[in-house]
Structures are given as C-alpha cells and as structure tokens.
Amino acid sequence: MNNIKRNEHLLELLSDFPDGAKLSDILAKLETEVTARTLQRWLGGMTKQGLITIEGSARGTRYFTKAAEAAPDKETEKAQEILIPLSEQAKNALANVAVPIQQRPVVGYQQDFLKSYRPNIDSYLSKEEKKQLAEIGDNNVGAVAGTYAQQILNRLLIDLSWNSSRLEGNTYSLLDTQRLIEYGEADDQKSAKEAQMILNHKDAIEFLVQAAEEIGYNRYTLLNLHAMLANNLLPDPEAPGRLRSIAVGITGTSFTPLAIPQLIEKYFDLIMEKAGQILDPFEQSFFLMVHLPYLQPFDDVNKRVSRLAANIPMIKKNLAPLSFIDVPEDLYFKGVMAIYEQNDIHLLKDVYLWSYERSASRYRVIRQSLGEPDTFKLKYRTAIRELITTVIVKEIEHKNLAHFIRENAQAIDEQDREEFIKAVEQEIMSLHEGNFARYRVSPSEFRRWKENGR
Template identity: 25%
Template sequence: MPIPIYTMYTYRIYRIMANTDTFLIQEELLARINEKMKQLNSMRPIPADALGRLHDEMRLVHTYHSNAIEGNTLTLQETKLVLEEELTIGGKSLREHLEATNNAKAFDRMGELAKKKRAIDHVIIQEIHEIVTRGILEDAGRYRTRNIRITGAVKAPPDWSKIVKLMDELIQKIAESKKHPIETASFLHHRFVEIHPFSDGNGRAARLLTNLYLIARDYPPVVLKKEDWGKYYKSLRAADSGNLEPFANFIAKAVDENLTLYLSISGGKDELMPLKELATETPYSQEYLSLRARQGLLDAVKIGKTWHSSKHAVEKYLSEHGKKDV
C-alpha cells in the first residue's frame, strides 16, 4: 500500500527539523540578524512610548499587507483610517472593513499571548483564527469538516479527518524544536498552510502565529509585504516539494528588515534616512546605493517606494565593499 503524500512529506521535514546541525538560513544573513539582536537586547528595556509607536506601526502595516496579499483592496492609508478613525471607506465592502479591524484585533491578541510566552496549541490557534474571521466565516475558529481544493495548488490539502492528528504533530514538533527560532517559525508557517486546517483565513492565521512564535522569543514581528507576494508563494511552493530553505531565508530577510526598523528608534547613526541624503556622504549615487540595497549588500529597508538606510549601515558597506567598488 503506497504511503500517503502528506505522510512522506511530514517524515522528510520532521527528519530535517530533528537534525540540529542543519542550517537553512544563509550564513551572512544569519550573522547580521544575530548582530542586530545583540544590539537590540543591549537597548532593553526600550522606553514604553517608543515601544507603543513601534507596536502601532507594526499593527497597521501587518494588517494592510496581510490582507492585501489575500486580495483586500483597502490601501494603506484607508486601512489606517479604518483602524484609527473608525471610518467607513466608500466603495469598499463590509468584508474588507471587517478584515482590517479583525486582523488588527488579532495582532493585539497575538502580542498579549507573546508577552506571556504562551506555547502555541489548539486553543490559541483556534482563538486567533476566530478573531481574524469573526463575522466573516460561519465556522470561525473551528477546524474544517469538509475537503477543499485550492485554486492553482498542485495538490489538495489533507483530508479533513486527518486535521486534528496533523495539527497535534505540528504543535509537538514546534514545542520540541531545537532549530534556530527563525527556521522553526518558517516551518510552522509553511506546514500550517499546507495542512490548511480551516476552511478559509489560513494565510492570515499563519502570519499571526509566525509572529507569535518570534515575538515570544524576543524577535520583532515580521511584515510579509504585498509587493513580495510572488517570492512568498514561490518559496512556499518550494517548501511543498520538501525544500524549506528558500522560505526560511524569505522569513529571515523579513526579520532582518524589521530589526533595522527597531534599531532605528535609538537614533544617532542607526536613524533611518533616505538613500538620497546618505549618498551625499559617499562616492556613490543614490541609484547605485539603491542597486546595492536590492542586492542585499547594503543593509536597507524600503519604506513606501523609497529605500532607507542608516549612517551606520553605509559606513559598514564602505568598509567592506568600498575599495572594490571604486
């Protein structure tokens, strides 16, 4: 009798997860993340007002991007008006408004659970999903009781009767994982959406659970951006085939970017500035520095459509690559 596909996949990934000598994240990227984490930890406790501003910003951008990835048409500014001013946006559906307010409430709840270092279990998973889909799905917060097919997917999610067993296995593996937290968070995210335990809203729930796992381990939340949805889904498809490395690096880059944002609150040389301003203090043009940022050689983040970096990051780039470029 042939072994079910999902069982073969689970065995292969679980075997990888059990091997603590396996590192999926690029060495240079992981070193940069570790260095930033060390710097962030040295800044703790972060002033409450600064933490509050960071929370509000992450809450807004996470809500906007997570919903936009799923097809919500509210813009970032419209999402801000819905969340902060409780306004109704003309021409937008009730569902889109609910998706915005629900996701923001779920983000707040996720943050509360992370502060308490709560381990991820069935209760938390279903609670997060219930908040995200409240007033939208009839079965909000309840595992699906029917089989479904995802448009464009190579294979269908597991039979609904296997969900509780598969989720038990996932919860146990996450609890026992000795891997780097970012690798474990990546595994959690992918395996969750592959099991597809709910009839809808799995992507939104997965992104919140990923952040719950990371924040509980003192990492900043990650924002998976709408502009990167192509890379997001491509790396998830690679993980479907048993190769988690692209997705782990995708998540790691998101962690790296938000660490840069968190460190910028200290000001000084870590303050984020547009590359146009920073370029005046280098031998390079704004366009050239933007290219190096896209290549990942210059530590920078894109805010809106504009690349930002810091004097600290530019100085580091010049010390490591300056002579080669001139």
C-alpha cells in the same frame, strides 16, 4: 485509466476549444462512453485542482483549459529577483512552479515532510542565517515578553494588518488601513469584507501582544488566532477557531491538502509539539510559516494564521516583529506553492530572510525615535492596561475616576502604589482616538466612554 491520465486526456480535448467547450462537445470527443453526470463530476474535480475554469451555468456552462495562462512575466520575475536576491536553489524552485499547471504533477500531503523533521537537529535555516537574523533582531529591551512589540504596537498594528491583508489581495491602501484602525473609518468604495479582514488582523495582533506571556505553540493560541482572523469571513459561523473536517482545494496549484480530520488533528498537534521544542526563535518562526499552510488545518485563512504565528517567537523573545513590508505578493505565493508541490523551502526562505531584515530595520528606527521605555510602566503594564480597560468599558465618570483608580490600586505593593496611580492617571489623560487600541476596546466602547463617562 487513472485520475492523472484522465485529467491529461481531458485537458488535451479542451485545448481544441479555445473559446470554451460545452459538456456535449467533450462527450462527443471522448473515446469511451461515460454519463454526463460522471463527466461533470470529473470536470468539477479538475476545477477544484485549478486545472480548468468554468463559466456560465446550466446549458450555457462552458469549460476552459488554463493552458494559455502562463508564461511567467519575465520582466516581473527579473524585477522581483533584483528586489529579493535568490539562491540557485530558490531559482530552481521558482522555475518549477512557473511551469503550466497541467505539466506539474498532482501531489498530496507528504506526511514524512513533517514527521522526519527533528527539532534542533534538523534546521531549515543555516547557522549563518540564524546568526545574521539574531544580529538584526534588536533584542535589547529586557526580559518581559512582549515589551518590544508593546513599544511599537501602534505602528505594528498598521504595518502587519496592511501587509498581511495585501498578500491576500486586499485593495486597501496603507493610509486607508491607518484610518480604519485608528478611527474606525472604512472606505465606502471598498467591500465590507476587506475592512473586516483588516480589523480581524488588528484584533489578532493585539491578542498576541497583550497576552505575550500566555501565548505559545498550543491549541489555545492557534485556535484563538484563527478565530480572530476568520471572524465574520467564513460561510460556516462555527468554523473560526475550529480544525478542518472538510476537504478543501487550493486554486492554482496541483497540490491537494490532507482530507482526513483525524490526521489533520494529529499533524496539527505535531506541528505545535515540534515548534515548541525548537530552541532558535527564527527557526521556530519559519517552521510555522512552512508547515501551517502546508497542512491547511482550517477551512480557510491558513496563510494569514501562519504569518501572524510566525511572530509568536518574536513577541515572546522581544525581537523585531516580521510585518512583510514590501514583500511581492506573487513571489510569496510561489514560495508557498513550492512547499505545497515540492516540499522545497528555499524560495520562501529567501523571501523570509529578506522580509525580516527589512522589518527589523524599520522598527529599529522607530524604537530609536521613541527613546527609552519607562521601566516602572513596563513592570506594571498588564495591571495598568487592565485597569484602564475597565475604566473605559464601565464608562467611569471623570468625577469618580480618582476614587475608582485608588480603590483598584489596593492590590499593588504599597511602596509602588502612588506611582502606579499616577501612571494610570497619566495614561488616561493622554487617551485619544489614535491610541486607544492598545487597551483592546472597540471604537464604540471608547466613544461611549468619551461621550458619557467623561
């Protein structure tokens, strides 16, 4: 009997025990003799696949089928469909993943899904869709990478940190998130893990925006992105920023990710290579959202990496970022699940298109309220940021500030030097607890500088 048939047989046996079955109950029902240890191993594998659940421990352990789970909430699905219009292909994908998990085929990583994709020949997004996205992307802020994201950074840090964390089940409210990011005030009623998740997003977003000219579709960017998002959240302290070398399972899906480390590394590099070859930034973005979670290249935090990586093309090309505003958690995960189990991109694509239009509209309004950016500050934004960061970290006292700034401005072109010094001084004078995040310093560093340096 193969694994699939065996699992189906065990699920059928468990269905006779609505209150859960003991190991001895299952052994008594089996027609063939197996040891208790072997049966435990089979049931453990089914748990990892999300086919069954386990409650209790030792002799009190009971095994439950998930058959009763299921029928999708029709009212919820209808409400989500009104919110996000779905194509017929997306509706079919949604119907397929709504089937009880026991009735969905067990599948593994399909290598040809990635290998067969030909950049700039094949495309997940149609020409019309890419044209529509380009029209709403609001690219009119100049050629320096990261300019758009810099202009709305304070808002982006809160929006993207909150929405991406919310999609992971984080219970912080938008206002809680704002308080945590701007003032370092965590909610005492919520777990430290939730606060860590949000602060990790903040660090990762700042990394992408501040290093806009250096980031790309390479190991440096993706490994560091994962390291920041996974910081202090994984059992293995060496796992953040490292490709996966262990087998993993995903709860609630019949998909089993690739488990061979050499192949994980090979296809991770192939994802980066193909993404780098794609010319259209929106196709690049969606390609990363599809293939990073599907490969599961890291021990955990893969979907978070994919959501922030989807913003790399937006940041580099000065397009409105994608912050997943109002995206329904259930519909997003079913879109990802359709890729896992069917390699069907249509449901996630409809979520992506709707979400980008919503994000772009939001940031267009915000940018209009900000007015035109200072072109001089844009030209020297990196030098200004680095100098102010140094002032804070080194706790330069107010009485020594003018001399320190002038001394460090000697590398600036002589004709721009005085204007540069003036710009740095203005920025320092306007620093407060709600805007220091752009300089990539911690709340404690800013507080020490404010108390001791000034």
